Amino acid sequence: xxxxxxxxxxxxxxxxxxxxxxxxxxxxxxxxxxxxxxxxxxxxxxxxxxxxxxxxxxxxxxxxxxxxxxxxxxxxxxxxxxxxxxxxxxxxxxxxxxxxxxxxxxxxxxxxxxxxxxxxxxxxxxxxxxxxxxxxxxxxxxxxxxxxxxxxxxxxxxxxxxxxxxxxxxxxxxxxxxxxxxxxxxxxxxxxxxxxxxxxxxxxxxxxxxxxxxxxxxxxxxxxxxxxxxxxxxxxxxxxxxxxxxxxxxxxxxxxxxxxxxxxxxxxxxxxxx
Ligand SMILES: C[S@@+](CC[C@H](N)C(=O)[O-])C[C@H]1O[C@@H](n2cnc3c(N)ncnc32)[C@H](O)[C@@H]1O
Numbered sequence: 498x499x500x501x502x503x504x505x506x507x508x509x510x511x512x513x514x515x516x517x518x519x520x521x522x523x524x525x526x527x528x529x530x531x532x533x534x535x536x537x538x539x540x541x542x543x544x545x546x547x548x549x550x551x552x553x554x555x556x557x558x559x560x561x562x563x564x565x566x567x568x569x570x571x572x573x574x575x576x577x578x579x580x581x582x583x584x585x586x587x588x589x590x591x592x593x594x595x596x597x598x599x600x601x602x603x604x605x606x607x608x609x610x611x612x613x614x615x616x617x618x619x620x621x622x623x624x625x626x627x628x629x630x631x632x633x634x635x636x637x638x639x640x641x642x643x644x645x646x647x648x649x650x651x652x653x654x655x656x657x658x659x660x661x662x663x664x665x666x667x668x669x670x671x672x673x674x675x676x677x678x679x680x681x682x683x684x685x686x687x688x689x690x691x692x693x694x695x696x697x698x699x700x701x702x703x704x705x706x707x708x709x710x711x712x713x714x715x716x717x718x719x720x721x722x723x724x725x726x727x728x729x730x731x732x733x734x735x736x737x738x739x740x741x742x743x744x745x746x747x748x749x750x751x752x753x754x755x756x757x758x759x760x761x762x763x764x765x766x767x768x769x770x771x
Pocket of ligand 1: 503506507510511557558559560561562563564577578579580583603604605606622623624625628629
């Protein structure tokens with residue numbers, strides 16, 4: 498069953514990667530990136546610290562723009578993604594910039610077999626783990642890529658916010674707080690979240706909500722020591738049409754005034770013991 502879910506999601510992400518790489522809506526700030534800018538959002542910029550000299554594995558790297566921003570900060574990076582279009586786009590951007598990064602096509606669960614060496618940091622951000630049915634297996638994979646003393650950095654949409662029905666006119670619960678591995682949420686969206694109007698040829702996706710407790714326990718269960726858990730009032734994409742943009746290093750999205758405040762994203766740092 499899960500192979501069929503991965504196959505369908507990969508087709509969908511291949512369609513999206515082809516649209517996102519053109520960046521016609523401008524959300525990825527591709528022109529600025531190619532002109533030398535560092536496009537990481539305010540949240541990760543504030544949290545990751547100095548990465549110069551680190552070896553970083555970026556899981557679910559999409560078309561590599563964030564991977565290459567980490568390289569621009571002086572890290573040596575490997576990005577992995579299962580979308581051939583995303584990896585082709587990432588390799589093209591690497592060649593155009595000459596930054597220290599390489600890209601591997603494959604399922605995140607196969608990352609240990611596909612990526613050589615151990616890393617100072619495993620980097621996973623913005624819309625990654627919701628595509629994965631088994632979070633304990635993901636955490637073990639991430640931990641297996643770390644050197645002793647290396648750290649996992651995860652920055653994700655908050656599962657409580659992701660429970661909302663994004664088609665409702667305001668905050669209204671639409672989904673259960675956890676998704677069984679073999680019963681994913683089936684979504685179908687004709688266009689992608691960037692605001693591009695191009696139609697997606699494979700609109701159906703399968704997604705999973707993972708409570709924060711499940712993610713934290715998976716990370717601890719994988720042998721990592723939790724150092725930090727933060728919640729944030731900003732999100733990197735427009736989850737619902739009523740969200741409002743805020744300017745920053747790169748555009749992010751917040752709740753409109755008058756709505757009760759709640760966390761829209763969260764981040765974890767966890768370290769592999771020596
Ligand atoms: C929202 S994007 C992540 C964006 C990322 N924060 C970045 O650096 O731009 C999600 C990515 O996860 C990838 N993905 C989804 N499921 C995957 C899987 N099982 N294995 C590897 N990549 C996967 C998709 O191809 C897509 O590129």
